[in-house]
Amino acid sequence: MRKIYVIGIGAGDPDHLTLQAAKSIGRTNVFFLIDKGETKQSLIDLRERIIRAYAHPHKRIIEGRDPDRDRTPADYTGTVADWRYRRSLVFEELIAANLKEDEIGAFLVWGDPSLYDSTIAILDEILARGEQTFEYEVIPGISSVSALAAKHRIGLNRVGQPYQVTTGRRLAEGWPEGVDDVVVMLDAQQAFTAHPDAEIYWGAYVSTEDELLASGKVADVGDEILKTRAAARERHGWIMDTYLLRRNTQD
CATH class of the missing domain: 3.30.950.10 (Tetrapyrrole methylase, C-terminal domain)
Structure with missing residues (x-):
């Protein structure tokens, strides 16, 4: 069975990384990084810095593009639901194409995965569709x-x-x-x-x-x-x- 870690990496200081998170990163084969555009390149840079510090030499880094989203919608709930659906398709494609059987993948989440982050809900949505099978574990992090x-x-x-x-x-x-x-x-x-x-x-x-x-x-x-x-x-x-x-x- 494939496995995915959802790893909270803290609010921006690399020292926020917990021992549990560092060990999980060390066990990961494939890291999925979601690119939010050039203006937020620093968010990717921190993740890559953490990967270099704690991952094993044979890890793979796979990048996907975050779908665009209207930040001032008339229908906030409907717009977020649509964005999450489109984002889940990106995640699902990355997992299907790059995570082999018995491998471990990871999403590095800013702050803590339980607080105003969509990764857990998106993985549940992917599993509910039934096209991909994997188990996942959430590693808590220091929130903002x-x-x-x-x-x-x-x-x-x-x-x-x-x-x-x-x-x-x-x-x-x-x-x-x-x-x-x-x-x-x-x-x-x-x-x-x-x-x-x-x-x-x-x-x-x-x-x-x-x-x-x-x-x-x-x-x-x-x-x-x-x-x-x-x-x-x-x-x-x-x-x-x-x-x-x-x-x-x-x-």
């Missing part, structure tokens, strides 16, 4: 959320209180009920600006050489974060940022 908290030296929750991880699109619809601490990812709308009285702990490209950090009351640091974010996106062609919004529990 945990890396952000470490960089700011904060806990994500306060004593006895929950926190919620959500998206900028959801935050733009209103502050989630029942929580005062909200971790926000994928915020193209900069939805934090609607909450000037909240404390924000923001980071972009966390744990990479391009890391940017800011913290304070949104009313005080929000404009600077917007300017920093825009300049970084212009410079790199993409941005990957995360933040914690913390509401005063006495409000």
Whole structure:
């Protein structure tokens, strides 16, 4: 039976790689890398650096092209479902053509595979179609959320209180009920600006050489974060940022 590892490689620092991940990389025969375009070449570069450091000499690296996706769709759920389907066809073709019986393949996932990543769902979709057979194992990694908290030296929750991880699109619809601490990812709308009285702990490209950090009351640091974010996106062609919004529990 063929096997596939879904390996979390951390938020950008090669030292985030766990011993379990390093051992799994060392056992892998075929690495599948998904190219997201020239502007995100640094994401491929880190994966290749990790492969060179931990893989055995006879490994193979196979690249596939990520399907294009509308980032501002009218039908968000339908657009994501269509993109995942097209992406699953790319994955399926790579596996069918390159992973032999009794070999191990691997997808190296930024951060942790369980948090806002589609690889697990896509592999399940491929298996459900029944054309390809394999087993897979998920290797957890350090997420951008945990890396952000470490960089700011904060806990994500306060004593006895929950926190919620959500998206900028959801935050733009209103502050989630029942929580005062909200971790926000994928915020193209900069939805934090609607909450000037909240404390924000923001980071972009966390744990990479391009890391940017800011913290304070949104009313005080929000404009600077917007300017920093825009300049970084212009410079790199993409941005990957995360933040914690913390509401005063006495409000």
